Amino acid sequence: MKKVTLLVLSLCVFSCSKTDEINGYQATPLEVVIPENFPQIQYNLDNNPVTQEGFELGKLLFYEGKLSSNDAISCAFCHEQAFAFTHHGHTLSHGVNGGVGFRNAQPIQNMAYQMEFMWDGAASHLDFQPIIPITSELEMGEILSNVINKLKNDAGYQYQFGRAFENGEINSENMLKALSQFMNMMVSSNSKYDKYVRGEDNVQLSNIELDGLANFETNCASCHATDLFTDHTYRNNGLSVNPMLDDKGRYNLFENPDDLYKFRVPSLRNIEVTYPYMHDGRFSTLEAVLEFYNSGGTDNGNVDPSLLRENGTYGITLSNYEKESIIAFLNTLTDHEFLQDDRFSEF
Ligand code: HEC
Ligand code: HEC
Incomplete structure (x- = not known):
């Protein structure tokens, strides 16, 4: 096996952070580690640069039960960190009201290197993938407009969306972008x-x-x-x-x-x-x-x-x-x- 010297390429998308004093918008760039032994990255980070504020919002959303109809099933319910973000102990994962899905939950790691998602490739962009679990009756059983309304009524999220996005809007586009920012940081390359x-x-x-x-x-x-x-x-x-x-x-x-x-x-x-x-x-x-x-x-x-x-x-x-x-x-x-x-x- 060819041995290669350490060379971690980093992607710094902004030369400096942008701050908007009026609505609290801040864009503090976060480095996405690009491991030298990995193939080419697939996600276009220029379209959705990772910032500290967007990443933090994405993490809150990933652990947020409000994304589901009974306010209890977050993404992390089926994607547990200790098991590389899989649903531990479940052959098939289950979601709201005990509904049992028909597939084993996949790990979430190195998503920026994939072009298609799910066991059959049903999702063709990371930004759209979360719509499937959120709206699946067996998983989170919710509709997007309800999720957005719940987030709009939450002062914490008003603040977080304002910091993370220039237009500060709480809408599905920004929610999905924040989730992708969180997932794009989840690089597993230090085994x-x-x-x-x-x-x-x-x-x-x-x-x-x-x-x-x-x-x-x-x-x-x-x-x-x-x-x-x-x-x-x-x-x-x-x-x-x-x-x-x-x-x-x-x-x-x-x-x-x-x-x-x-x-x-x-x-x-x-x-x-x-x-x-x-x-x-x-x-x-x-x-x-x-x-x-x-x-x-x-x-x-x-x-x-x-x-x-x-x-x-x-x-x-x-x-x-x-x-x-x-x-x-x-x-x-x-x-x-x-x-x-x-x-x-x-x-
Ligand atoms: C012809 C292509 C092919 C070859 C060769 C192959 N695999 Fe696989 N492997 C697959 C596919 C496709 C799946 C997923 C199958 C499914 O779930 O329907 C899989 C699944 C697996 C899984 C389960 C992964 C998970 O996340 O559930 C393991 C472990 C695995 N393979 C190990 C191996 C090992 C070890 C070898 C060599 C001895 C091997 N595979 C050879 C195609 C292959
Ligand atoms: C009820 C359990 C459950 C919940 C809740 C859930 N997932 Fe999943 N997730 C799964 C299962 C099962 C799969 C595989 C589905 C398939 O292939 O049909 C999957 C697949 C994925 C994949 C694709 C991984 C790959 O390698 O292609 C991503 C990304 C993902 N989930 C992110 C999320 C996010 C983000 C949320 C929250 C919005 C979420 N999931 C909520 C069970 C769940």
Whole structure:
């Protein structure tokens, strides 16, 4: 593996902060860390530069129950920091009035590097993604105009929107921009693996972790590619179809038969803490995931051709040591700094 020296590029969007004395508007630029080992950023930060005030507003909104119909379900209810912002202990997440959704909550990290969101890519811009959970009957069950009215009646939010946006308006555009500013700051790039790759602090991988990295590159990196561990494509990895849910994945969007049971290749960062796994949370351990790949997927008619083995079954043949080493490697992707970073915590 090529070792690279530390070079953290920073994006400073304003040369100085702007202050509007009348409505309290302040634009104190915040640095978005662009890790050197990451592929190109996708979010256009020029259209929605991150400021201290916008970030703080976005954080308040992320932890705000008022975004839901019963004032109790915030984004953070399903996206808990200690578990890389997933819904801990839930195969399928549940929202207002106990309604159970039909997918496993995804982590929120490195969102600025994605062009499409959700397991099937149903959201094509980070700024619009929150509309889906807010208005979903099973998640937050609310309508946008109600959310905006609740925020308008709150003196705290009048002040926060005034500080964060030049026009100071409490409207859905500004609310969504603030949420994106918060999420764009949520960069997870300081795992043991990252420090090893960037040659920082003399961090080394153990022998089994190095073997795992090599085995991962041979068997997994064609899909879980780059240092984001996803190539952003939609694939069918041979999971049997859950008859209760019959989730057709990306097919639901365009009804293209070619998309049947395809789901976005997920990033594997912080995978140690984001269990249960897969779009419906069917596996609770990494051992179970690796045994699924090894024992072979179900031929549901559209399995990724790269998984076809010589014996005609679909899967990835792995010895016990290969499985064990890959898990040891995957555990080096846990970024404790991110999971405990106070900037993203509620209190
Ligand atoms: C009731 C649980 C629940 C709530 C509340 C919720 N989410 Fe989610 N979130 C999910 C689930 C489940 C998914 C995956 C959905 C899918 O693929 O259909 C998801 C996906 C996402 C994604 C896409 C991640 C990716 O990698 O593509 C983002 C971003 C996100 N949520 C942000 C938010 C924000 C912001 C809020 C608050 C406005 C919120 N969520 C509220 C459960 C929830
Ligand atoms: C052909 C592409 C492909 C290959 C090769 C592949 N995966 Fe996956 N992987 C996927 C897809 C697609 C999903 C999501 C499937 C779903 O939920 O429907 C996934 C899901 C996972 C998950 C669950 C992630 C989560 O957030 O729930 C883990 C863990 C995983 N893969 C590890 C591996 C490992 C380890 C290897 C190598 C042994 C591997 N994968 C090889 C495409 C692939």
